Every structure is written in C-alpha cells, then in structure tokens.
Amino acid sequence: MLKFTDLHVTFHPNTINERIALDGVSYELKQGDFVSVLGTNGAGKSTLLNSIAGTVELDSGNILLDDMDITWMKEYKRAKYIGRLFQDPMKGTAPNMTILENLGLAYSRGKRSTLSKAIKKSDIPYFQKQLAKLQLGLENRLDTKVGLLSGGQRQALTLLMATLVTPKLLLLDEHTAALDPKTADTIMEVTNTLIQEEQIPTLMITHNIKQALQYSNKLLIMNEGRIVRELNQEEKKTIRADALLELYHALD
Numbered sequence: 716m717l718k719f720t721d722l723h724v725t726f727h728p729n730t731i732n733e734r735i736a737l738d739g740v741s742y743e744l745k746q747g748d749f750v751s752v753l754g755t756n757g758a759g760k761s762t763l764l765n766s767i768a769g770t771v772e773l774d775s776g777n778i779l780l781d782d783m784d785i786t787w788m789k790e791y792k793r794a795k796y797i798g799r800l801f802q803d804p805m806k807g808t809a810p811n812m813t814i815l816e817n818l819g820l821a822y823s824r825g826k827r828s829t830l831s832k833a834i835k836k837s838d839i840p841y842f843q844k845q846l847a848k849l850q851l852g853l854e855n856r857l858d859t860k861v862g863l864l865s866g867g868q869r870q871a872l873t874l875l876m877a878t879l880v881t882p883k884l885l886l887l888d889e890h891t892a893a894l895d896p897k898t899a900d901t902i903m904e905v906t907n908t909l910i911q912e913e914q915i916p917t918l919m920i921t922h923n924i925k926q927a928l929q930y931s932n933k934l935l936i937m938n939e940g941r942i943v944r945e946l947n948q949e950e951k952k953t954i955r956a957d958a959l960l961e962l963y964h965a966l967d
C-alpha cells in the first residue's frame with residue numbers, strides 16, 4: 716500500500732536556521748489501515764505528510780505507493796492518487812464555482828482526457844447520492860457557490876471531492892481542528908464512513924486523542940522528526956486515553 720523508508724528532511728541546511736524536520740522516518744500502511752499521527756507542535760507530522768504528497772522534497776529516503784516508486788514524482792502527478800485535507804476549510808475547493816462544478820472537477824481528476832472535464836448530466840445522480848452521505852442537505856444545493864457555504868459544509872465537500880475518485884491514499888492534516896466540536900464530530904463520522912466504504916489507506920494527523928483512539932486502527936507518536944512510538948491494533952485497543960496522554964506529555 717504505502718511504504719516509506721528512512722525519510723530525511725532538513726530545512727535551511729547549513730545555516731543558522733537549520734531545522735531537521737524528519738530524521739529517518741519509516742513505516743508501512745497495509746490495506747484498510749487508518750493510522751493516526753500524534754505528536755507535539757513541530758514534531759514533523761505535517762512535514763511527513765507533505766513529503767508523501769510531494770509538497771516538500773526529501774533529502775533522502777524512499778516512498779512506495781502500491782509498489783510504484785513516487786519518491787521523486789512531481790506533486791501534481793501524485794495528486795491523481797492521493798487525496799488531501801488540511802486544517803483550513805477554505806483550501807481544496809473553488810469558492811466562485813458551484814458545488815456541482817467543484818464535484819465535476821474532482822471527478823475528472825482521475826480521468827485521462829481533458830474533454831471529460833464537462834459535467835455529464837448522467838453523473839449528477841451519483842454526485843447527489845454522494846452528497847447525501849454528508850447529511851447536510853447539499854444534494855439539494857448543487858447550484859450554490861461554494862464560497863457561500865460554512866466552514867464545516869465546505870470541509871465536508873472537500874472530503875467528498877478528495878474521495879470521489881477513490882484515492883490510493885488519504886492524507887488528513889488536522890482536518891477537523893478549525894471546526895466547532897459538533898461539526899468536527901460530524902465530519903469525523905463522515906470521514907470514517909467514506910474511508911471504511913472504500914477501505915482507503917489513511918494517515919490522519921490529530922491533536923485529539925479521543926478521535927485518534929475512536930477511529931483509527933493504529934497510532935504513531937512523533938517527536939523531533941522521528942516516530943518514537945507505534946501502537947498496533949491490539950495495543951491501541953487496550954491503551955486508555957489517560958495513558959496515551961501521559962506518553963504524549965513525556966515528550967514535552
């Protein structure tokens with residue numbers, strides 16, 4: 716599925732601002748793995764996801780996605796296979812385009828021909844069926860401009876767009892952190908449903924321990940550019956939130 720080996724990233728090397736962000740990170744995600752990544756601020760979590768997505772270039776290391784070596788593949792090419800969500804709900808959708816137009820764009824992502832970019836009438840029922848899963852009534856607002864939606868509605872739409880053509884991998888970087896608690900719960904539920912339906916391998920960065928324990932099947936804890944603790948499915952099931960919090964604070 717996804718296997719990364721000995722990833723190294725140093726920002727501003729050989730300067731006074733030198734920062735080792737990834738210091739030899741290795742891990743393998745199996746089919747259906749939903750892995751939470753925890754760790755204090757500056758631990759290297761976002762850099763890890765960014766290097767897998769191709770936004771940050773590695774100094775060294777190797778990344779395989781479904782046996783395809785993507786280590787040096789351009790970011791826009793990887794985007795065909797990798798769905799991404801960030802903390803900011805304003806990212807990932809085009810505000811001046813309608814819900815339908817945004818979904819049309821996302822749907823054409825996996826297709827080869829640029830001619831297929833036009834929205835087909837026959838695709839609309841599928842889009843509506845997918846939108847209905849969000850339980851926000853967006854299936855009845857296809858012609859609404861996305862810029863008029865709330866942050867939570869917009870993040871839900873971004874999530875749908877990222878999974879409309881089933882990606883080989885989903886990367887979530889604190890994607891519910893900017894939402895109010897109730898909306899965050901809703902988005903997390905929908906995220907889980909979409910991931911489970913298609914068995915999408917997922918890496919999710921979160922500071923929410925409860926969320927990590929409830930939804931993911933494995934846990935990684937990062938500190939100073941390294942994975943310092945891995946909890947497999949069995950360990951994850953038995954660890955209590957307070958024990959995990961202690962582990963977390965031991966890093967401070």
Ligand SMILES: Nc1ncnc2c1ncn2[C@@H]1O[C@H](COP(=O)(O)OP(=O)(O)OP(=O)(O)O)[C@@H](O)[C@H]1O
Nearest residue numbers: 726734735736754755756757758759760761762763
């Ligand atoms: N583009 C960049 N240029 C220079 N330094 C960077 C850059 N991006 C990250 N860093 C540094 O790399 C280290 C890891 O940052 P990263 O954003 O990966 O941490 P994080 O674990 O995602 O933290 P947070 O929980 O705050 O989001 C930090 O010391 C950060 O300052």
Ligand SMILES: [Mg+2]
Nearest residue numbers: 760761762888
């Ligand atoms: Mg981060």
